[in-house]
Amino acid sequence: MRATPLKSLASLTLAVLVLAGCSQGLLGDGGTGDQSSAPAQGPIVLGMLIPQSGSEAAIGPYMSNAAQLAIDEINAKGGVLGRKLELKTADDACDPQSASAAANKLVTEGVHISVGGYCSGATLPTLPIFGRANIPMIIPAANSQELVDQKLKHVFLINGTGSQQAAAAQKWVDKQGAKSVALMHDNTSYSKDIAVRSQDLLGDKAVIVEAVTPKESDYSANITNVLAKKPDFVYWTGYFQEGGLIARQLRQAGYKGSIMVADGAVSPKLAEIAGDEAAEGVYATMTQTPETLQGAENWIAAYKQKYNADPGPYSNQSYDAVRLAAEAITKAGGTDGAKVIAALEAVDGFPMFSGPLKFTPEHTLANGGFQILVVKDGAFTLQDPLA
Amino acid sequence: MTQLVWNGLFVGSFYALVALGYSMVYGIIKLLNFAHGDLYMLGAFTGFAILGAAGGVSSSAALPVLLAVLLATMVITGLAGVVLERVAYRPLRGAPRLSLLITAVGASFALEYGMRVVAGADPRVYPVRLGGTTLEVFGARLTVQQLTLVAVAVVLMAGLNLLVTRTREGRAMRAIALDPRTSALMGIDVNAVISRTFFLGSALAGAAGVMAGAYYGKIDFLMGFLIGLKAFTAAVIGGIGNIPGTMLGGLLLGLLESFGTFWLGGEWRDVFAFGVLILFLTVRPTGLLGERVTERV
The missing domain is CATH 3.40.50.2300 (Response regulator)
Structure with missing residues (x-):
């Protein structure tokens, strides 16, 4: 018996909510409709x-x-x-x-x-x-x-898109003459996309693709895995917090090769988290940043x-x-x-x-405009425009 | 191989420190304190604030200074734990356990986003970093600082174990774990003992927070979430409510993760570690050292 008034109250509330939602949506639609025909308001x-x-x-x-x-x-x-x-x-x-x-x-x-x-x-x-x-x-x-x-x-x-970024990464790997590349990503859509595309482009040079769990502090287990393959180039395609920790822990584990990060990890905080020593010389694939804009x-x-x-x-x-x-x-x-x-x-x-804009049929930039940055004295600076 | 073991033990000692607070609180009032991981975060930020207030610290004095900060932080997070219990949990002492659980989740969010308001969303970086001279031991690379942190963790855990098994206070805790009402009849001030339990557990989490901050360097307001879950897992594996079991569970979880990553690759690590958790819950729900009827603290 007690349930009945409660139930009716609940359905009433629901009805009111639905009505409110409808009216808002209708009003919204009407609003835009008006604007396209009548003088804009x-x-x-x-x-x-x-x-x-x-x-x-x-x-x-x-x-x-x-x-x-x-x-x-x-x-x-x-x-x-x-x-x-x-x-x-x-x-x-x-x-x-x-x-x-x-x-x-x-x-x-x-x-x-x-x-x-x-x-x-x-x-x-x-x-x-x-x-x-x-x-x-x-x-x-x-x-x-x-x-x-x-x-x-x-x-x-x-x-620029993931495939354009991966292409830029591959260019830089070749330019550096790296032989074995370890790709590390955090299993999110953006990060895995770049890692997998880079792997495709690099072919045999990609010796390992390692996924890490984001938001943790200790990546030593992943790093032990990566270093077991003896890479001379590590490319991290995730965001800056993990990027800073990974750069630091790679160096602590005695890794001497190059480290590169993707555009999601380009932030002044990366160098701060990694510490100046570990961050120095870390490369990044990045589109224009305020610092590199001409x-x-x-x-x-x-x-x-x-x-x-x-x-x-x-x-x-x-x-x-x-x-x-x-x-x-x-x-x-x-x-x-x-x-x-x-x-x-x-x-x-x-x-x-990023330059004069014209969209491709896929609605992306014709040229991703990716360039290579490097950390110098704790800040990302332009290394190579990859033009 | 030794590297994997060492990685696992190092991470595991953090899990164990945080898991102890979970375990103690659960042992006494059967509350899964989901805000516990956030006390770890609070500890990291408290240590950060103290170090900031103290100004520049020369790297030669880094270790003693950090130990002092560690102690101060333990007191502060301990008190925070007491306040949390007083404000959020004590009023619900007689309520169904589900209400307590929801309150704990709420407290967790309150701490996380409260810290975000105070300290901002940007991650912070500790002014003092434990870098490290590297040692090679049986083929594993480890640093003096890692050894120091593990030693501190071991001392704290051993101290806690002594306190619980050898002192009057510990006896009171164990008594409440067995039967709070009878303990009260025997003249034990139940509320005071529960407060002190929260103090101890939170202080340990705070200590782990400072150690993580000083070692890894990066702290942020969400850092407690994942380790809170991991600590809970560790406690369940070891036997929640049982102190040596919890320590063992923490170390074991660290090792499971380390070897899981090695055997199956990074994306399968958590599947492996938490798969083991599920296995434990089905085969041995009381955990490694938990007994069906046990004195829980």
Whole structure:
């Protein structure tokens, strides 16, 4: 008997929730519908999924600050089509479940275009969510091949892809004359992608592919495994926290060969974690960073002035993503998803930090722009542009 | 081979230190304190803060300074454990065990994300690093610092074992583990003893946190999560509630991981280690040294 009123209360709550959800969705749809036909009203909302908590939380502000910087600049010049731009960030925690929830939240909040995505594993499940809502995605950082393999029309990558990165790694391995390469990854979509692709490219030179468990402190067991194969080159394709520990523990275990990390591990923190001695001479495959950009002094100064902090990894790509979004919406004459996608596909020679932009049919950069950095005195500096 | 053994023992001694707190608390009030791994994290950050406040430390004095920091941190995390018990667990003493478990999970999140608010999401790096002169022993590479850390861990664990088996305090703990109500009737201040148990367990976790910080260098607010799970596993393998069993479980888990990585490769390590856990739970649910009816502390 006691269950009945409870049950009815529960179903009532559920009904209210469903209704609320519906009305929000209907309103949202109606809103965008109006905007594409009638004179545009209200701000254009850019959604950005970034890690604000979890292991990669350090990256989030680099990306959102740079995006906000671009938005402020565009708004100061009168916005896009007479409308202001507005940034809505949501936390994906570098985790697929959190990312799906956050993407749904952004969709119900009525974003018109997505300019976020850092961890590939977390970005992957958000593709269909934005796709169903007809929201184009310009992904500034996430770059697993899996993101483009589905050939989704609304997904555009402005960072080099995993296969381009693997190709850059192979080039550098050859240039260094390394004979046996150990590949280490953390079993996430992004990391494994690069490791496996590098293995394919390197062929017999890849002597071992070792997966580690991320977020641990002790990798001595993995390192013992790797060193048993006597490699003269170790390529870590995961993120910077483990990268720093692995570089340090490799050196402690007496490894004398080269160490290289992929773009996810490029952070000033890597050298700090590894310690100056172990970090010195660590190579990295990386697209443009603020430090290696030519002629970006003004931009870096503007960033510093606004946030009282240095820009970091993927600041420039996030900044470019916003500018590219604004450009596409201007060309499309509104925020209608299909028109914006067509405008993005038609982009030719749009100036970005990575060079003039034109998308390939797969919606990736024709040239990944990967270069080789090296740690010198605790900071990543340009070693070889691999041009 | 000796390298694998040494790797396993080194990691295992961390697991064992953290697992002891789990085990003691479970032994006395049958609570799986999921926030225990976060006390390890708290210890690492406390040590970091103390070292930061102390200013620059010359590398020659690194070891004695670190030992002093270790002791200070143990006191602070110990007190934090007492506060945690008082605030989060004592009000639920009579509640169903599930409520306690959920509270423990909540406490864990509160500590993690509380630390994130205080210290930020960026990982921090210890100002003092135990680098190391490398020794070759039977073909295994190990450093003096590793030996020191293992020695500290062994001393702490031996001390705890003496305390529990040889002192009045320890007898009170064992009595409560057997029967809290009767212990109270015998004039034991149950709440006080439980508080002190939390103090001891948390202090050990804090010590492990400082040692991990000083050795590995990197600390972050989520560092306690995984080791908390590992410690729980270690405690179950060894016999949760049983102190020597827990120590053994920690070392064994370290060895299992080390050899699992070697035999099956990195991606199979956890499958192997946790597969063994499942095997243990089916074949011998009481763990290696746990007995069906036992004095648990």
